[in-house]
Amino acid sequence: MPSYRELNAEELEALKRELEQEFEAVKAKDLNLDMSRGKPSIAQLNLSMEMMDVLHRESDMICDAGIDCRNYGVLDGIQEAKQLLADMMEVPKDNIIIFGNSSLNVMYDMISHAMTHGVMGSTPWAKLDRVKFLCPVPGYDRHFTITEHFGIEMVPVPMTSTGPDMDIVEKLIAEDDTIKGIWCVPKYSNPQGITYSDETVHRFACLKPAAKDFRIYWDNAYGIHHLYDDKQDYLIEIFMECKKEGNPDLVYKFASTSKISFPGSGIAAFAASDANLVEIRKQMRVQTIGHDKVNQLRHARFFGDISGMVQHMRKHAEILRPKFDTVLNTLEKELGGLEIGSWIAPRGGYFISFDAMDGCAKAIVAKAKEAGLVMTDAGATYPYGKDPRDSNIRIAPSYPTLEELRVATEIFVLSVKLVSIDKLLGNL
Ligand code: PMP
Numbered sequence: 513m514p515s516y517r518e519l520n521a522e523e524l525e526a527l528k529r530e531l532e533q534e535f536e537a538v539k540a541k542d543l544n545l546d547m548s549r550g551k552p553s554i555a556q557l558n559l560s561m562e563m564m565d566v567l568h569r570e571s572d573m574i575c576d577a578g579i580d581c582r583n584y585g586v587l588d589g590i591q592e593a594k595q596l597l598a599d600m601m602e603v604p605k606d607n608i609i610i611f612g613n614s615s616l617n618v619m620y621d622m623i624s625h626a627m628t629h630g631v632m633g634s635t636p637w638a639k640l641d642r643v644k645f646l647c648p649v650p651g652y653d654r655h656f657t658i659t660e661h662f663g664i665e666m667v668p669v670p671m672t673s674t675g676p677d678m679d680i681v682e683k684l685i686a687e688d689d690t691i692k693g694i695w696c697v698p699k700y701s702n703p704q705g706i707t708y709s710d711e712t713v714h715r716f717a718c719l720k721p722a723a724k725d726f727r728i729y730w731d732n733a734y735g736i737h738h739l740y741d742d743k744q745d746y747l748i749e750i751f752m753e754c755k756k757e758g759n760p761d762l763v764y765k766f767a768s769t770s771k772i773s774f775p776g777s778g779i780a781a782f783a784a785s786d787a788n789l790v791e792i793r794k795q796m797r798v799q800t801i802g803h804d805k806v807n808q809l810r811h812a813r814f815f816g817d818i819s820g821m822v823q824h825m826r827k828h829a830e831i832l833r834p835k836f837d838t839v840l841n842t843l844e845k846e847l848g849g850l851e852i853g854s855w856i857a858p859r860g861g862y863f864i865s866f867d868a869m870d871g872c873a874k875a876i877v878a879k880a881k882e883a884g885l886v887m888t889d890a891g892a893t894y895p896y897g898k899d900p901r902d903s904n905i906r907i908a909p910s911y912p913t914l915e916e917l918r919v920a921t922e923i924f925v926l927s928v929k930l931v932s933i934d935k936l937l938g939n940l
Contacts, residue, residue, distance in 0.1 A: 515851040516929075516936060528933045535883060535926050538919070543884035545920040550702070550862035550908045552771055552828070559827050560773045563814040567806065575812075581805035587796055589781075593808035597781040599818035600736060601767050602749040608783045609792065612803045615768035615780040619729060620658050622764060622782075625795050626692065627662055631725035632761070632791055637664075637692060646684060646694035648676040650865060650893030650904045652702040655695040655731070659895075666895035667691070671701070675708035678715045689722035693729050699747045700734035703893050703906035704865040705858020707745035717753035719762060728763045734861040735767060736825050739833050743859050751783060760785040769811060771862065772821065772828075779804075779811050835909040839864055839921050846925040852932035864907040865893075871940060872931045873902045879927035885920050 519527070567573060573581050575590040588594075589610025598605040611618045630636040637643045645659045649668040659666055667684065669676045675698070685691050696716075698708040708716075716728055730750055738744045754762045761784070769778035782792070815821045840857050843866070847853050855866045868876055873890035880887050888906040891897040907924070909917055934940045 513850060515849060516932060517851050519936075521937060524933050524937055528930065528937075531926060531930050531933070535930060538923055538926070539883045541884075543919065543923075545884055545912060545916055545923070546886045547908050547912065547917075547920050547924070548886045548888045549911070550771075551911045552775060553831065553911050553913070555831050556828055556910070557774060559824065559831075560814065563773060563810050566810055566813040572813075573806070573809070575805070575809055579805075581809045584801045586802050586805060587800075588793060589803070590805055590808050590812070592812035593779060594781075596812055596815060596818065596821065597767070597769075597779065598783070600769075600821060601732065601765055601781060601783050602735075603751050603765065603783040607751065607785065607789065608781055609789065609796070610803060610808055611780040611782060613768075613777055613780065613807070614770070615731065615733065615766045615782075616654055616658075618780055618782050619655070619731065619766055621795075621799075622729070622792075623658055623662055623664070623693075625792075626725065629795070631692075631727065632787065634723075634725035637662075637725075640690070642690045644688065644691045646676075646681060646691060647895050648694070648696065648701075649895070650703055650899075650906070651695060652697055652731070653888070653892040653897075655697075655729075656895045656897075659695070664692075665690075668895055669694075671704060671706060673706060675706065675712035678712055682715065682719065685719060685721040685723070685726060687722060691721070692723055692725055693727050696728060696730050697733060698730060698750070699732055699745060700737055700858055700861025702733065702861065703863040703904075704856050705861045705863060706856070707747050707859075710748050713748040713750055713753055717750060717757045717759060717762070719759070721762075726762075729766070730763050731766045733767065733771070736822060737771060737828070737862070738825065738860040739829050739836055740859055741826070741829075745859050751785075755785070761787050764788065772825065773811060773814075777807070779808055832910060834914055835912075835917055836864065838914060838917050839907060839909045842918070842921040842925060846922075847928060850929075850932075853928055862908060862910055864909065866905045866907055866928075867903045868905060868928060869932055869935055870901045870903050872928075872935050873899060873905050875931045875934070875940060876905060876924075876927045879931055880923055883923045883927070885923045885927075887924070 598608045627638045644665045647666045765783040768780035877887045877890045891899045
């Protein structure tokens with residue numbers, strides 16, 4: 513098939529009639545498919561079911577330090593969970609705190625604390641006239657929702673194939689002390705699957721922010737979530753890099769086992785410098801007597817150590833890989849060369865990012881919905897839900913079965929084709 517851009521109006525109309533028939537045929541099937549959220553499938557959840565069998569008796573409930581995990585105590589996590597998560601996050605065990613079941617919750621709390629109490633003695637953000645955050649785009653919608661919720665002004669920074677555009681990041685944060693943070697998903701980013709290059713991480717570690725209370729919010733949600741054994745991205749560890757550059761307090765690291773064990777019932781962790789942790793523990797002491805140690809123990813016993821966790825991730829990859837391949841192969845087969853969209857083939861993570869012709873994303877998502885396919889709302893990957901080009905669509909292939917995914921991707925490409933033809937015909 514030649515590029516749609518080479519077709520004249522008559523040819524486009526003829527093609528449209530043909531595709532509309534195909535579309536009506538799938539619509540008649542009355543399907544109910546969902547490619548909107550990055551949820552693990554049931555088969556993936558089943559991989560961790562044995563975790564429910566590791567704690568039976570009273571004696572099982574005692575952690576390495578001899579503490580009964582069923583009772584109150586141990587504010588920042590049991591040692592074996594700290595070791596496991598420290599290895600996963602590639603930081604020293606003493607620089608980690610184990611939290612509850614969600615890293616997003618920890619991110620929210622950090623921002624909330626900065627709003628009301630400031631960061632290490634600085635003015636609470638709520639008392640300032642303006643507070644801004646840099647938001648690499650496209651990015652993770654829930655990050656943007658947190659900053660929007662607190663009235664923090666979001667400044668989009670374009671992503672490149674090596675991470676956020678660092679020329680822009682360096683310049684903005686050096687000259688504007690109202691910029692207090694930047695959201696980063698540094699490995700297999702949500703939604704593009706991009707991993708920040710060595711140079712990008714190094715430039716982050718060397719940042720010279722005008723604001724003393726500026727922090728990098730480094731959400732490494734997909735740190736060990738590879739799809740392939742032989743093609744894996746590598747990310748430099750930023751905490752040590754910041755320390756080496758004399759900026760130990762610059763970064764807050766977040767992660768969780770949500771997409772390793774159970775989303776919503778995993779364990780979350782936070783890593784930062786000693787000075788940052790002193791402040792955070794002070795706040796924690798007010799918030800809680802301690803998080804769920806039974807779940808921490810379950811995770812530590814089930815995975816054993818980091819190599820157990822890495823092995824476990826291979827099982828996830830075996831389930832996820834054919835799904836990503838199905839979507840990517842269909843995109844290539846059906847849309848390759850048509851010049852109506854582009855996408856990135858990721859080596860890990862949970863998403864495929866699709867860029868339609870400008871002005872088409874909302875219409876494509878609406879069209880797919882007509883045939884029973886729910887996609888993430890167009891615009892969600894941008895602050896305030898506003899994609900200025902109305903182009904980016906996030907595809908989440910993890911939850912549907914392989915068979916559902918085949919049909920869902922067919923609907924998606926049909927929707928892309930139909931909307932693009934309308935755009936080229938000037939009907940949009
Ligand atoms: N960060 C990113 C980048 C994510 O994609 C997700 C899940 N979609 C989360 C955080 C949520 O993590 P948690 O379940 O630990 O709150």
